[in-house]
Amino acid sequence: xxxxxxxxxxxxxxxxxxxxxxxxxxxxxxxxxxxxxxxxxxxxxxxxxxxxxxxxxxxxxxxxxxxxxxxxxxxxxxxxxxxxxxxxxxxxxxxxxxxxxxxxxxxxxxxxxx
Amino acid sequence: xxxxxxxxxxxxxxxxxxxxxxxxxxxxxxxxxxxxxxxxxxxxxxxxxxxxxxxxxxxxxxxxxxxxxxxxxxxxxxxxxxxxxxxxxxxxxxxxxxxxxxxxxxxxxxxxxxx
Numbered sequence: 001x002x003x004x005x006x007x008x009x010x011x012x013x014x015x016x017x018x019x020x021x022x023x024x025x026x027x028x029x030x031x032x033x034x035x036x037x038x039x040x041x042x043x044x045x046x047x048x049x050x051x052x053x054x055x056x057x058x059x060x061x062x063x064x065x066x067x068x069x070x071x072x073x074x075x076x077x078x079x080x081x082x083x084x085x086x087x088x089x090x091x092x093x094x095x096x097x098x099x100x101x102x103x104x105x106x107x108x109x110x111x112x113x114x
Numbered sequence: 115x116x117x118x119x120x121x122x123x124x125x126x127x128x129x130x131x132x133x134x135x136x137x138x139x140x141x142x143x144x145x146x147x148x149x150x151x152x153x154x155x156x157x158x159x160x161x162x163x164x165x166x167x168x169x170x171x172x173x174x175x176x177x178x179x180x181x182x183x184x185x186x187x188x189x190x191x192x193x194x195x196x197x198x199x200x201x202x203x204x205x206x207x208x209x210x211x212x213x214x215x216x217x218x219x220x221x222x223x224x225x226x227x228x229x
Contacts, residue, residue, distance in 0.1 A: 043205060043222040044157070089156050101147055102218055104156035
């Protein structure tokens with residue numbers, strides 16, 4: 001089946017620190033990979049995505065590279081800000097007569113302190 | 115583009131009562147999804163529609179749950195005889211049917227508390 005495994009949180013960083021949140025996946029077929037972010041009390045927002053191997057998704061200083069050989073899609077940011085404090089979800093979807101519904105990891109809570 | 119909207123945003127109900135949530139997707143989107151999210155967990159897929167057809171239901175969707183999308187536009191999710199374990203956030207999302215990696219847009223969710 002399809003599944004996503006994320007590093008457990010919470011992650012607490014000081015402002016301007018480097019962030020890595022690990023994500024690995026298993027999939028039947030060729031998945032597209034996503035990172036969603038959820039701010040307190042809100043729904044999910046798409047942060048970035050990649051649809052094929054070696055693609056790099058990027059947005060708001062965040063990056064993730066689709067690594068087929070290691071089945072990974074790790075999220076990185078060079079310098080975090082307090083406003084990045086949120087829960088981050090890795091997810092996948094497989095193209096099969098249209099995209100299958102997203103399968104999510106459990107989420108990683110990030111707290112950035114000034 | 116007004117985004118995906120959900121109503122109500124918060125609902126407190128007594129155990130055994132029925133509740134209904136409504137979702138209005140982005141207007142041109144033909145796919146509509148329902149997810150459930152409990153505290154500290156990722157969203158779990160419940161069901162989805164393509165236009166008015168319900169294409170898939172998760173085993174999480176017990177017979178107390180029913181979802182409809184009668185005209186292929188808005189959708190409702192009804193929970194009958196609510197239980198405390200139903201307390202969660204119910205998320206609706208929508209998308210176009212397209213190629214790989216098509217973006218799914220989420221609403222802000224409907225919080226359900228069963229007391």
